[in-house]
Amino acid sequence: MARERFTFKGLVPIESRLRRLAEDIAYLTVSDRTDRKNEEMLGRFELKLSDALPYLEEPPPWAGDEDEEDDELDPYGELDDDEEDEPDEDPDVLDEEHGAARFAEAACRWLRDIAVRNTVGEPYRRFRVKAYGHKGVRTVDTGSFLCRNDGYDLDLPLGAASSQGEGEAMQIPTPSFEEVSTLGAAKGLKALGDYYAQWGRIVLGSMGQLQHVNNEMQARLHRQLQDSRGQVDELVAAILEYRASQTRMADERQAEERAGDARTALAQTALQQLGDAARAFLAARGVNPEMADVVGAIGQSPELVATLTDPDVRALMDDPANLSALAGMLRAAAAQAKAARQVTDTQPQDPGAEHAAG
16 A cells, blocks of 8 residues: 555644643544545554554654645635644653653554545545543543545546556556456455454453442342341341250249259158157057057048048047947958959950050
8 A cells, every 4th residue: 555645634733733642532533524525434543552553663654744734725625614733732741761752652653544444445535533631531632524535536447547648548447357356356345354342342341341230249149248248147146145044943843843853852851750760769658569550651641640640630539439430441442442452453454455565
């Protein structure tokens, strides 16, 4: 591609401003606004090493060129009425070691390169450049320039050019579809590249949104996990406290049962000792052993002792007839108990009951 066949109008002031404002610029965008009703985005250039690297080592092909602008009207159309060309100004001389200055120079080369590539096969194209600050918060600078294809007429076949040079009559050139296919393929590849770039930006934006949603979900799950751990700790503490209270109550019941058993054993021992003491006392008084055993058996029953010591009962016992009746009653009760024991001993046992008992 012969770059000397392309000239620019209004680009030098834009390049001067880009070099001067390099510290405030984060990225550039360039769009084709030849058709003002259908402006097309062509590309984006970020002032960083990954985008500027292809244009850093290459010397600018326009180095040493003077301003190509003149006062003549553009044969292909004038620029916008509301966009007047700014006066030429010398670009600031920046230190080559400074990163922003080098990136700005690479951005200028990129502007010329993308303008030339999009003007191939066209007489001229209009472009708009916008420079944005960091994170695109503000627009640092904007401007429009024109790229003319001075060799557009040279795209005619050689036979037609020679005929025109000799002053002969214009002849219809032989139709050839090679250049048409080449230009069509170039525009198709350019459009495909732009579509891939847009698709890549869409994918990256979607991935960023998905990552943000994933981070929010992980943070929410982490908070829920912390809350659930706190609830589990409270539940375990409640279970341990319940088990401790159950164990304490069981120990208290067992202690009360042991205390009751001990009191019962002490009472039985005391009654037995009282019976032994009574038998000894009666034996000392001349009471025979059988009578002492009876007295001891009576003494082991507090209810029977309380009944016999009741004044009314003792008054009844003073009558010999009542004592004879009481003795008869006791003999009858003893006979009934003896008969019941005999019936139980002589009655055959049920084999099914024995099997069930076994």
